[in-house]
Amino acid sequence: MIKKLYLLTFLSFFACGVSMAQTTLDVDFNGLGFLDNREYKDFISRSRTYSGTRTALDFGLNIDTLNSFVVGANAIHEFGAIPYFLKVDPIAYYSFHNKNWLFNAGEFSRTGLIDNYPRALLNDTLQYYRPNIEGLFLRFLNNQKNFTETMWIDWVSRQTDTQREEFLIGLEGKYRPNPFGPFYISHYFVLLHDAGAAILTPNDHIMDNGGAQIRLGLDFSHKTVLDSLTIEAGAMTSLERTRGVDQLQTPKGFVASAYLSYWRVAVFNEFYAGQGSHIMYGDSFYEKKFYNRTDFIITPFTAKGLRGQFVFTMHKTPGFTSNQEAFRITYDLGRRKIATFN
Numbered sequence: 001m002i003k004k005l006y007l008l009t010f011l012s013f014f015a016c017g018v019s020m021a022q023t024t025l026d027v028d029f030n031g032l033g034f035l036d037n038r039e040y041k042d043f044i045s046r047s048r049t050y051s052g053t054r055t056a057l058d059f060g061l062n063i064d065t066l067n068s069f070v071v072g073a074n075a076i077h078e079f080g081a082i083p084y085f086l087k088v089d090p091i092a093y094y095s096f097h098n099k100n101w102l103f104n105a106g107e108f109s110r111t112g113l114i115d116n117y118p119r120a121l122l123n124d125t126l127q128y129y130r131p132n133i134e135g136l137f138l139r140f141l142n143n144q145k146n147f148t149e150t151m152w153i154d155w156v157s158r159q160t161d162t163q164r165e166e167f168l169i170g171l172e173g174k175y176r177p178n179p180f181g182p183f184y185i186s187h188y189f190v191l192l193h194d195a196g197a198a199i200l201t202p203n204d205h206i207m208d209n210g211g212a213q214i215r216l217g218l219d220f221s222h223k224t225v226l227d228s229l230t231i232e233a234g235a236m237t238s239l240e241r242t243r244g245v246d247q248l249q250t251p252k253g254f255v256a257s258a259y260l261s262y263w264r265v266a267v268f269n270e271f272y273a274g275q276g277s278h279i280m281y282g283d284s285f286y287e288k289k290f291y292n293r294t295d296f297i298i299t300p301f302t303a304k305g306l307r308g309q310f311v312f313t314m315h316k317t318p319g320f321t322s323n324q325e326a327f328r329i330t331y332d333l334g335r336r337k338i339a340t341f342n
Helices: 003-022
Strands: 024-040 049-062 066-076 087-097 101-109 132-141 147-157 164-173 183-195 207-220 226-243 251-261 265-274 289-303 306-317 320-332 336-341
Touching: 024 164, 226 265
Parallel strands: none
Antiparallel strands: 024 049, 024 320, 024 336, 049 066, 066 087, 087 101, 101 132, 132 147, 147 164, 164 183, 183 207, 207 226, 226 251, 251 265, 265 289, 289 306, 306 320
């Protein structure tokens, strides 16, 4: 009888909680404006100017505090282009989010999820022309908030009679032994699986291409007169294979980076030395055996949800010095509740 009473009480509280849960509808609007001029002496075909705006509008139906469905669209317009929209990417996904786990399934923005990957593995034009992940994303954060691990899969191309099957898989993690200490270790991995079309062509082969990095870092942000100061160093390898043609190739190298900022001025430097790596979705500069990049960053425009930056970049490879100038403005109004349903 006592057990039945406890069970009845529990079910009553559970039913009450469900009945009190409210479904809400919210809206989010965000965008990116960019003018990115690249004078690459090493890669003449990539020496061009990227310019345009991306605007995204979506609506979220929040079943409760953990489960949501989001639908909308993300459109890009290049300055001077006709037709007006180069491409409209759908936003449509399910999301589960609590204090330890985040799980997304569908088409959703890469911003805030995997946009911190090293450029060697995922290049910086993806934010312009491929803003969404199309697949699955899972992230775990422990209760101490000093360990996080992420895995994801992104379909790049669906197989048809003429179109190849391509998808990216990735892993990313970070561990800080002392939650309040400066030392941390991080890792990144990405792999492109490129299979053939449904109707095979002569000399067509499955290809695997990707790369990995492991880094040791020190974060002294807000512990000096600087607002941010981080230093990292580690190893990088790429994975390159055409099945049936050659063996797995694994070029290796050393990577290092440093970032410092004070007020609205920042400097970011990244360095690579080793064997050249050809990573399909990575930055082509890492095909060189030596590469150094220095970004000088000024952020004159800041407001709630808005940031505008000027970036002047110097690229150094054996025999070449190239330059790049960019202005980017991002804005995000944040999710705003517009309706509640009992």
